[in-house]
Amino acid sequence: xxxxxxxxxxxxxxxxxxxxxxxxxxxxxxxxxxxxxxxxxxxxxxxxxxxxxxxxxxxxxxxxxxxxxxxxxxxxxxxxxxxxxxxxxxxxxxxxxxxxxxxxxxxxxxxxxxxxxxxxxxxxxxxxxxxxxxxxxxxxxxxx
Numbered sequence: 001x002x003x004x005x006x007x008x009x010x011x012x013x014x015x016x017x018x019x020x021x022x023x024x025x026x027x028x029x030x031x032x033x034x035x036x037x038x039x040x041x042x043x044x045x046x047x048x049x050x051x052x053x054x055x056x057x058x059x060x061x062x063x064x065x066x067x068x069x070x071x072x073x074x075x076x077x078x079x080x081x082x083x084x085x086x087x088x089x090x091x092x093x094x095x096x097x098x099x100x101x102x103x104x105x106x107x108x109x110x111x112x113x114x115x116x117x118x119x120x121x122x123x124x125x126x127x128x129x130x131x132x133x134x135x136x137x138x139x140x141x142x143x144x
Contacts, residue, residue, distance in 0.1 A: 020125075021057040026099045027120040028092045030106065032113035033085040034063065046109060047090050054102055057094040057125065064089065069114065093120055 030047060038046035044061045051059045067087035068074050092099070099117065106115065 021093060021122050022095050023122050025057075025093050025120045025122050026096050027118050028094075028099050028102070029116045029118075030090040030092075030110075030113060031069070031115070032088055032110065033069075034088045035085040036088075036111070036113070038109045043109065044088050044090055047106065050105060050109070051092055051102065054098070054105070056092055056098055056102060059090055059092045062089040062091065063087070070112075093122065 032043055034042070034044070036043040041049075048059045048061060064087035066074065069087075092102070094102075103115075
């Protein structure tokens with residue numbers, strides 16, 4: 001069951017909806033530490049829930065082993081410790097318009113971190129049965 005940002009109410013908005021991402025899209029990357037929070041939720045969880053609520057195409061959370069940011073302090077795993085504010089990256093791919101609508105919301109959720117955007121070409125999204133993909137001009141075809 002999906003929850004809203006309070007962690008209490010089921011979030012039914014968008015349940016069962018098929019998301020669509022245009023071929024010419026934007027990749028949004030959000031970098032921060034795993035100890036960062038938004039209200040009572042870990043920041044990465046709050047970002048994913050908000051992205052889903054706003055019908056973005058999808059979000060992936062990646063946890064790094066080691067890294068550093070603006071403070072130049074190394075964050076990483078240490079012997080006999082589980083973690084020390086490990087780096088986290090959330091990646092979201094969708095249209096420029098949807099990403100642009102999400103940015104002010106994201107800005108209100110973050111107190112520090114790094115946000116980058118770059119163009120992305122979406123080659124496949126969803127299952128092959130739902131959206132068969134073939135690019136004849138580049139010589140690519142679906143795996144059989």
